[in-house]
Amino acid sequence: xxxxxxxxxxxxxxxxxxxxxxxxxxxxxxxxxxxxxxxxxxxxxxxxxxxxxxxxxxxxxxxxxxxxxxxxxxxxxxxxxxxxxxxxxxxxxxxxxxxxxxxxxxxxxxxxxxxxxxxxxxxxxxxxxxxxxxxxxxxxxxxxxxxxxxxxxxxxxxxxxxxxxxxxxxxxxxxxxxxxxxxxxxxxxxxxxxxxxxxxxxxxxxxxxxxxxxxxxxxxxxxxxxxxxxxxxxxxxxxxxxxxxxxxxxxxxxxxxxxxxxxxxxxxxxxxxxxxxxxxxxxxxxxxxxxxxxxxxxxxxxxxxxxxxxxxxxxxxxxxxxxxxxxxxxxxxxxxxxxxxxxxxxxxxxxxxxxxxxxxxxxxxxxxxxxxxxxxxxxxx
Amino acid sequence: xxxxxxxxxxxxxxxxxxxxxxxxxxxxxxxxxxxxxxxxxxxxxxxxxxxxxxxxxxxxxxxxxxxxxxxxxxxxxxxxxxxxxxxxxxxxxxxxxxxxxxxxxxxxxxxxxxxxxxxxxxxxxxxxxxxxxxxxxxxxxxxxxxxxxxxxxxxxxxxxxxxxxxxxxxxxxxxxxxxxxxxxxxxxxxxxxxxxxxxxxxxxxxxxxxxxxxxxxxxxxxxxxxxxxxxxxxxxxxxxxxxxxxxxxxxxxxxxxxxxxxxxxxxxxxxxxxxxxxxxxxxxxxxxxxxxxxxxxxxxxxxxxxxxxxxxxxxxxxxxxxxxxxxxxxxxxxxxxxxxxxxxxxxxxxxxxxxxxxxxxxxxxxxxxxxxxxxxxxxxxxxxxxxxxxxxxxxxxxxxxxxxxxxxxxxxxxxxxxxxxxxxxxxxxxxxxxxxxxxxxxxxxxxxxxxxxxxxxxxxxxxxxxxxxxxxxxxxxxxxxxxxxxxxxxxxxxxxxxxxxxxxxxxxxxxxxxxxxx
Numbered sequence: 001x002x003x004x005x006x007x008x009x010x011x012x013x014x015x016x017x018x019x020x021x022x023x024x025x026x027x028x029x030x031x032x033x034x035x036x037x038x039x040x041x042x043x044x045x046x047x048x049x050x051x052x053x054x055x056x057x058x059x060x061x062x063x064x065x066x067x068x069x070x071x072x073x074x075x076x077x078x079x080x081x082x083x084x085x086x087x088x089x090x091x092x093x094x095x096x097x098x099x100x101x102x103x104x105x106x107x108x109x110x111x112x113x114x115x116x117x118x119x120x121x122x123x124x125x126x127x128x129x130x131x132x133x134x135x136x137x138x139x140x141x142x143x144x145x146x147x148x149x150x151x152x153x154x155x156x157x158x159x160x161x162x163x164x165x166x167x168x169x170x171x172x173x174x175x176x177x178x179x180x181x182x183x184x185x186x187x188x189x190x191x192x193x194x195x196x197x198x199x200x201x202x203x204x205x206x207x208x209x210x211x212x213x214x215x216x217x218x219x220x221x222x223x224x225x226x227x228x229x230x231x232x233x234x235x236x237x238x239x240x241x242x243x244x245x246x247x248x249x250x251x252x253x254x255x256x257x258x259x260x261x262x263x264x265x266x267x268x269x270x271x272x273x274x275x276x277x278x279x280x281x282x283x284x285x286x287x288x289x290x291x292x293x294x295x296x297x298x299x300x301x302x303x304x305x306x307x308x309x310x311x312x313x314x315x316x317x318x319x320x321x322x323x324x325x326x327x328x329x330x331x332x333x334x335x336x337x338x339x340x341x342x343x344x345x346x347x348x349x350x351x352x353x354x355x356x357x358x359x360x361x362x363x364x365x366x367x368x369x370x371x372x373x374x375x376x377x378x379x380x381x
Numbered sequence: 382x383x384x385x386x387x388x389x390x391x392x393x394x395x396x397x398x399x400x401x402x403x404x405x406x407x408x409x410x411x412x413x414x415x416x417x418x419x420x421x422x423x424x425x426x427x428x429x430x431x432x433x434x435x436x437x438x439x440x441x442x443x444x445x446x447x448x449x450x451x452x453x454x455x456x457x458x459x460x461x462x463x464x465x466x467x468x469x470x471x472x473x474x475x476x477x478x479x480x481x482x483x484x485x486x487x488x489x490x491x492x493x494x495x496x497x498x499x500x501x502x503x504x505x506x507x508x509x510x511x512x513x514x515x516x517x518x519x520x521x522x523x524x525x526x527x528x529x530x531x532x533x534x535x536x537x538x539x540x541x542x543x544x545x546x547x548x549x550x551x552x553x554x555x556x557x558x559x560x561x562x563x564x565x566x567x568x569x570x571x572x573x574x575x576x577x578x579x580x581x582x583x584x585x586x587x588x589x590x591x592x593x594x595x596x597x598x599x600x601x602x603x604x605x606x607x608x609x610x611x612x613x614x615x616x617x618x619x620x621x622x623x624x625x626x627x628x629x630x631x632x633x634x635x636x637x638x639x640x641x642x643x644x645x646x647x648x649x650x651x652x653x654x655x656x657x658x659x660x661x662x663x664x665x666x667x668x669x670x671x672x673x674x675x676x677x678x679x680x681x682x683x684x685x686x687x688x689x690x691x692x693x694x695x696x697x698x699x700x701x702x703x704x705x706x707x708x709x710x711x712x713x714x715x716x717x718x719x720x721x722x723x724x725x726x727x728x729x730x731x732x733x734x735x736x737x738x739x740x741x742x743x744x745x746x747x748x749x750x751x752x753x754x755x756x757x758x759x760x761x762x763x764x765x766x767x768x769x770x771x772x773x774x775x776x777x778x779x780x781x782x783x784x785x786x787x788x789x790x791x792x793x794x795x796x797x798x799x800x801x802x803x804x805x806x807x808x809x810x811x812x813x814x815x816x817x818x819x820x821x822x823x824x825x826x827x828x829x830x831x832x833x834x835x836x837x838x839x840x841x842x843x844x845x846x847x848x849x850x851x852x853x854x855x856x857x858x859x860x861x862x863x864x865x866x867x868x869x870x871x872x873x874x875x876x877x878x879x880x881x882x883x884x885x886x887x888x889x890x891x892x893x894x895x896x897x898x899x
Contacts, residue, residue, distance in 0.1 A: 054493030057448060061489045065481030067455045072478035075470025075546075082459030083847035089460055090857055094864055097449045101868060104445035108875055150713060152545040154463050154848060161853045242543040334471040335541070335548040342478060349482040356487075360494055363501050378888035379434075379499070 004239035004330075006339040010073045011316070011329040013346060015309050017069055021062040022130075022184065022305060023298040024357075028052035028059050030188015032099065032126025033181075036119050038192060038203040043370040045119060046107060046380065050373065051195040053381040054364050056103060058357060063096070072342050076243065076332040077317050080154055084146045085136060087165040092132045098125030107381050127181065134180025137308055138173030141257065142229065143320030148246060157321035172225055179218040183278070183304065186211035187297045190281060194290035197367050205285055212282045212297070219274055219304055226311065231256020232318045237330050245331045250323035257311040267310045273303030383740075388854035389461045389846040392861065394828075396453045398821055399865050403447030405820050408522055408569050409576025409611070410440040411515035414495075416603055418511050422504050431891075432600055433511070434499075435884045436580060441496060442875050446868055448489070453861070455481075461854075465835055465845035471548045472538050472555060473528055480524035488517025522572070523565050530561025533827070534629040535836050540729035542712055542722060547839060560625045564827075567618035570611050571823065574781050575816035577608025581788060582813035583880050585806035592893040596884050598792075598800065605788035612781040619778060619823075620676070626830075627678045627685070630837060632695075633830035634677065635688045636764045637771045639663050642687040646680070648673030653772075656764035661688060688761045696757035701728060702735025703753075706745050733839040740843045762832040770822040770829075777819035784812065 031052045039045030052059075071078040082089050102122035106115055145157035145164070158164030189208025193201045233251045241247065253259070261267050277300025285293035312318070317327040333339060373380055414433050421429035455477065458466045466473075494502075494510040502510075537554030538547045549555070581604040587597035626634050635641070639656035641663070650672035655664040674681045705728040712721045725732075737759060738745045741752040748756075788809065791799035799805065831837055835845040879886050885894035 050497075054497040055490075057492055058486060058490035060448070061481060061485045064452065064455050064485055065478065067459075068474065068478035068481040071458065071466065071470055072474030075466055075474055078459045078470060078474070079463040079466035079847075082456055083461070083463035083849065086460055086847075086849055086853050087856070089456060090860060093452055093456060094860060096452055097864055097868070100445040100449045101871060104441060105871060105875060108442075108879075150710075152467060154467070156848065161850055161856075242541060244543055244545075334474070335544075338471050338475060338549045341475060341549070341552055345479050345482060349479075349486075353482065353486045353490075356490055360490055360498075363494070363498055376500075378886075380497070 002240070003336045003339075006336060006343065007239060007329055007333050009343060010333060010339055011309075011313070013343075014066070014070060014074065014316075015306060017062065017066040019302045019305050021066055022133075022180075022301045023187070024059040025056075025062050026130065026184040026301065027187045027191040027294075028056040029126040029130055030184045030186065031192055032056075032102075032122045032188070033185050034188055034192065034204065034207055036123050037207065038189075038200050040199075041370075042112070042115060043373050044200055045115075046373045047196055047200055047368045047370055048192060049103065049106070049122070050380050051192060051368050053103060055361065056099065058360070060096075060099070069342070069346075073334055073339060074316070074327075074332045075334055076245065076327050080146060080317055080327060081136075081140075081144075083154060084144050084156055084158075085139070085168070087161060088132060088136060088139075088168055092129050092136075095125050095128040095132075098122065103381055107377075127185075130184040131177045131181040134177035135168060135173045137180065138170070138176030139168050140317060141176070141226065141308065141312065142170065142172060143232070143318040143323075143326075145321035146319050147322035147325040172222075172229065175218055175222055175225070179215050179222060179304065182211040182215035182218060183297070183301050186215060186278075186281070187294070187301065190285050190290055190293045190297050193285065194294055195366075195368055197369060205290075208285055208293075208297075209282055212278050212285075212300075215300075215304075216275065216278050219271075219278075219307075223271060223307075226257050227255045229257065230254055230320075231259065232312075232315050232323060232326060233259060234314065234326070234328060237314065237328060239330045241331075242335075243331045243333050245325060245327055248324065248328070248331065250318075250326055252323055260310060260313055267313075270303050270306035270310050274300050274307055275303070277301070277303050383843075384851055385849060385854060386843055386846045388851060388858065389849075390842065392461060392854065392858050393457060395858070395865075396450065396457060396861055397828075398824065399869075400447070400450040400454055401820055401824060402817060402869075403443050403450065404522075405568075405572035405575035405816065406443050406579060407440070407447050407518050408572025409574070410436065410443070410579070411511070411518050412573060413576055413580060413604065413607060414440065415508070415511050415515050416607065417600075418508050420603075422508050428596060428599065431884050431887055431889065432596065434887055435596075436600070437495065438879055438886060439579075439583075439876065441492075442872060442879065444492065446872050449868065450865070461847050461849070462835070462845050463847035465840060468546045468840050468845070469535075469538075469836055471546060472531060472535075475549065475552065476524040476528040476531075476555070480521050480528075484517050484521035484524060486517075488514055488521060491517065519569055522569050526565040526568055527556055527558070527561045529827070530558050530564050531555050532836050533564075533831060534558060534560040534625070535839050540726065540732060542709055542725050543716070545713075547836075560622075560629055563618055563621040563625055567615060567622045567823075570615035570618055571816070571820055573611035574608060574615050575820065577604040577611055577785065578781065578809070578813060578816050580604035581608060581785075582810045585809040586880070587883055588800050589803060589806050589810070593883050593885075594800070596892070598797070601788070601799070602792045605785055605792050608781065609785035609789045612778070612785050616778050616782060619775075623677065624679055630831065631686050632688075632691050632761050633767070633826075635686070635691060636762045636767045636830060637826060638673070638677065638685075639666070639764050639768050640685055640687045641689060643684055643690045644673070644687060645684045646674050646682050647671045648677065648685045650676055651768075654768065656768050658761075658763050658765070692757045692761060695734065695760040696753060698731050698734040699737060699753050699756050702731035702733065703738060703745050703748060704735075705729065705731050706735035706738075730838070733834070733836070733841065736841050736844050737833065740841070759833045762830055767826055767830050770825045774819050774822040774826065777815050777822075780812070780815070784809065 035045050035048035039048050098121045102118045106118035186208045189204045192204035230252050233256050235249045237248045277296045281293045281297035314328040319325040418433040491510045491513040536558050537551035539550050541548045584597045584601040587593050639654050641661040649668040649670045652667045654666040657664050708721045708725050737756040738748045742748050833841050835842045885892040
């Protein structure tokens with residue numbers, strides 16, 4: 001297979017992994033975020049938590065696998081993004097740390113204080129990571145200050161790490177964080193209304209609608225905003241050359257991130273999918289058809305992620321301080337051999353993973369009630 | 382720069398060793414659960430189901446932090462070892478990605494089913510889930526040790542001067558590297574031993590307390606027998622691993638054994654000594670004749686190379702590496718001129734040795750003979766920490782073989798005689814922490830013994846770290862330390878609480894504390 005095609009495929013596959021992450025891990029993060037609000041009593045909160053208890057760990061593997069796949073397929077992006085966003089990545093990791101013990105330890109001791117503490121720990125562990133994912137994406141759109149030296153060693157151009165970190169929290173990045181947070185919260189709310197009944201279901205449905213609307217509005221504002229931001233356009237890029245980012249030249253143009261939509265009008269399908277998906281999910285959710293709503297909210301999230309990716313294509317990690325050091329889908333990849341090998345691995349294992357994931361969801365399906373929680377108090381979370 | 386690298390190493394060591402508190406127990410407990418549940422499915426006896434559920438509960442408390450701390454490991458190469466990630470991501474990323482796709486998904490998806498699907502599926506289906514968890518966790522160990530094996534013996538790869546990195550030539554060479562395979566089996570068997578000591582020790586506690594005897598007796602026997610097999614395997618695979626160190630990493634071997642001068646066969650083995658790094662000699666030395674030939678290289682004809690000879694060889698490699706590095710710099714300045722590429726590729730095996738000079742000078746062309754000598758001396762890691770941690774690991778390894786032999790002998794020989802052997806039971810209980818010390822010692826030998834390299838002979842540790850500030854490292858180290866300590870406190874609290882409660886924690890109403898209250 002040709003190197004150029006493999007590179008396009010891997011751009012798509014990284015997108016698929018991110019979408020998988022947001023759809024799968026996103027809904028259990030949404031549940032963790034909403035559970036203190038939809039559950040007024042201990043049993044109600046346990047209903048919420050147990051709706052994802054058997055699955056959250058498997059879903060988190062989307063995050064780990066995305067990390068591993070980016071390492072293998074885009075090693076330059078793996079190295080640059082994680083080291084240049086050091087403090088932000090640590091914040092993501094440290095908050096994610098809270099999830100496993102919160103899920104597993106919360107109900108192991110029957111003390112209201114112990115339990116409500118873990119509820120809020122779970123809230124932080126579920127709400128902060130999607131917020132930070134969005135902030136990180138926003139900063140990627142804005143460009144990150146770094147460059148390569150002669151030996152391809154990464155050098156940060158942020159004035160100092162603390163200021164560098166605070167600079168990440170610009171208004172545009174916070175808007176992106178808000179969109180990301182709202183769409184996972186809405187997605188989790190829809191999942192909860194699918195798996196619960198009565199008051200919990202009502203509250204979940206209500207919250208899902210509110211967060212979906214916030215996500216739609218935020219996404220629309222973001223779209224206009226991007227038109228006024230600097231975008232990047234690359235010249236002298238070879239899709240088949242060995243990965244050396246320093247060969248190309250890059251122009252920085254205001255509104256440059258919208259230029260792809262002129263060149264390839266069909267790219268507009270991505271933002272359309274984002275809007276239509278989220279709107280349909282609100283409609284279905286309020287008609288009581290949570291299953292359909294879940295599918296459409298997943299589609300809406302896919303549309304939003306694709307919009308970010310397609311606006312930047314072929315860029316994946318622009319450098320604001322030295323645009324030439326920016327990484328693109330053509331010059332950030334592993335060797336042709338490794339890309340092919342990883343493609344084969346993905347083709348073999350992804351369908352298997354999807355198959356057994358759907359199988360276990362099917363086994364564990366059905367409505368959860370407070371009565372069921374009390375019956376199995378010792379074995380459930 | 383040196384402080385930054387040291388802090389990065391410290392952080393990696395802390396987070397990796399902390400992660401490895403939870404990993405070995407997971408590797409072994411999953412198979413013990415499979416055994417217990419298999420007996421339940423075959424015999425239909427409720428007590429084996431209770432055993433699976435109770436030991437599964439302790440396993441779950443441990444697993445939660447294992448998952449948590451594993452996250453760090455997946456991302457730390459990028460955050461703290463960016464140049465490493467750039468330089469070898471083309472090879473090293475592959476096993477990590479496949480680990481996620483093939484192993485983590487399997488393990489993590491079915492762990493949920495292990496805990497929550499008891500009432501929803503048939504007995505056999507549930508057993509299948511447990512088996513899949515065990516396979517998943519052991520496969521993840523396979524891939525991570527393939528990655529680590531490649532760091533120790535980087536096969537199947539080539540340097541590309543355009544991308545400035547190593548690239549993959551043969552995936553199968555990496556996957557079936559004998560170093561990686563021996564390491565994999567040695568590590569998972571160490572995990573089986575850890576889990577067996579854990580179950581044996583806690584079961585002994587119940588036997589000493591005379592609580593839930595039928596439950597404790599069965600758990601004791603299963604873990605004793607499983608542990609016996611595992612302890613034999615861990616010793617055999619450890620010996621195999623050692624043989625590959627002799628072949629692939631002579632500099633590690635001489636540091637572990639305190640061998641300063643080449644020794645002719647038959648080689649003796651140092652039982653107790655004080656290796657002096659500065660003087661290249663052992664201050665005192667108690668040696669067993671012939672044992673070195675038997676253990677280190679498995680034959681009585683070949684000599685074992687000493688540190689002096691290795692340093693002299695490496696000095697030549699450094700000089701060649703210096704030349705190659707200069708050619709590479711020239712090529713990078715003028716990439717159109719490809720006349721040097723063939724020569725760079727032909728001598729790329731020395732590039733890493735040239736990079737060793739960067740610790741002493743940014744411009745390797747200016748390296749003085751003293752710097753070259755110093756860099757050559759650096760290729761032997763400091764001896765005494767390796768010498769003693771290796772012997773500690775071996776001591777514990779042998780102790781498990783003895784412990785499980787005695788436990789198996791008494792528990793299978795006469796049905797209940799072992800329950801009165803309070804010496805044995807107490808020893809098993811207090812020996813619980815030792816497998817972790819042994820594992821840590823083993824990893825220390827593997828990783829510290831590879832210094833000054835991250836990728837043996839290819840990339841020096843000094844060159845591998847991200848260009849972060851010391852402030853960022855101090856911030857992250859503090860954060861990890863605080864969070865990990867809190868998590869460990871909570872974990873141990875729950876572990877002790879549930880281990881003391883025993884099967885009464887299942888809430889079935891049949892066990893010690895529940896029947897006592899009534």
